[in-house]
Amino acid sequence: MRQALPLALAALLLSGCASHKPEDFNGTWINQDAINAAVKGGSLRQALNEHGPIFEWKLDVASQQASYSNGFEAVDGQLSAADKQWQANFPGGQTEQLALDGDELKATDTTGAERSFVRAKQPGNVPLGSSFEKALYQAYLGxxxxxxxxxxxxxxxxxxxxxxxxxxxxxxxxxxxxxxxxxxxxxxxxxxxxxxxxxxxxxxxxxxxxxxxxxxxxxxxxxxxxxxxxxxxxxxxxxxx
Structure with a gap:
């Protein structure tokens, strides 16, 4: 019952979010803009600096867990429901506002900077960060x-x-x-x-x-x-x- 109440509240708060269900957030999302910039511009360092620092998200609404990879480490946090979106909370007070815009996940940090993510193609049960890495390797050096x-x-x-x-x-x-x-x-x-x-x-x-x-x-x-x-x-x- 303790677990059911937060989830029921989350569903209620998100019910007005443009037909998106809470479970639509589930899965692995990668920073395709960073990959596209690397392929277009040539310089990997510049592309990652301009479009990072988060390159992959993994979200699980049922367990209220959010994790991200910055290409060096994986960071685990908690999901909580906010008005028409989710908020990901991490150690040290870091927060990210998560919302769906069509088929894209929009993540906005505390400075107001927004990054777009697309759902990974058949990520499977793989380590966090590897879906972005695989897509980058294929696009950049394939x-x-x-x-x-x-x-x-x-x-x-x-x-x-x-x-x-x-x-x-x-x-x-x-x-x-x-x-x-x-x-x-x-x-x-x-x-x-x-x-x-x-x-x-x-x-x-x-x-x-x-x-x-x-x-x-x-x-x-x-x-x-x-x-x-x-x-x-x-x-x-x-x-x-």
């Missing part, structure tokens, strides 16, 4: 790339949406830096991690349309300072077929 400069010239490289890479001499796994420590160390540079057999290293990359340059990452910081990565020797130049 397709066939040919090595035109560097070791393996002439080979076709394919980056899969689950973090696999084939055709690039050496590594068979990759990960784009979205946020957190790797972003801080890279500054304004775009960076990725390349590895094989759980051994790897960071690299700096630059994408300009159908051209992808990958550079060694040089640490310009002193031994007792936080690493600051900059582009070193160019390792590969890839062009999209």
């Amino acid at each position: 397709g066939d790339w040919k090595i035109v400069e560097g070791q393996g010239t002439g080979s076709v490289v394919r980056f899969t949406d689950n973090g696999g890479v084939t055709g690039l001499p050496g590594p068979d796994r990759y990960a784009l830096c979205l946020a957190g420590d790797c972003a801080s160390m890279g500054g304004s540079n775009d960076s990725l991690w390349l590895e094989r057999n759980q051994r790897g290293a960071p690299f700096i990359f630059k994408r300009d349309g159908d051209k992808l340059e990958i550079f060694q990452a040089l640490n310009r910081a002193q031994p007792d300072e936080i690493p600051q990565l900059a582009a070193g020797t160019r390792q590969w130049v890839l062009e999209k077929d």
Whole structure:
């Protein structure tokens, strides 16, 4: 009975919300605007900074739970009903107002900044943040790339949406830096991690349309300072077929 009353109240408060039922909020929602900006503009760092910091939501009305991913960590909070919308409350006093606008989820933070999210395609039971990551990888690096400069010239490289890479001499796994420590160390540079057999290293990359340059990452910081990565020797130049 204790659980039924809050849910009944939530349904009552949301009954006037343009035919949307509370359960319409359920599921995983991704920041498609950030992905589109990355593909259009080329610079991943710039696109994520302008359209973040939240890249994925997971909402469960029945349990009144809300979680989001910022590309570095997952944050769990509580859902509560507000007038014609939901409010997500997080530790430290952070709140987000959630409302549906057609097929989109609108999230507004305490500064008034609004971000739009679309429902993830068949997310399944996957870790929070992975739906956005998968969609980003497919849109940003999907397709066939040919090595035109560097070791393996002439080979076709394919980056899969689950973090696999084939055709690039050496590594068979990759990960784009979205946020957190790797972003801080890279500054304004775009960076990725390349590895094989759980051994790897960071690299700096630059994408300009159908051209992808990958550079060694040089640490310009002193031994007792936080690493600051900059582009070193160019390792590969890839062009999209």
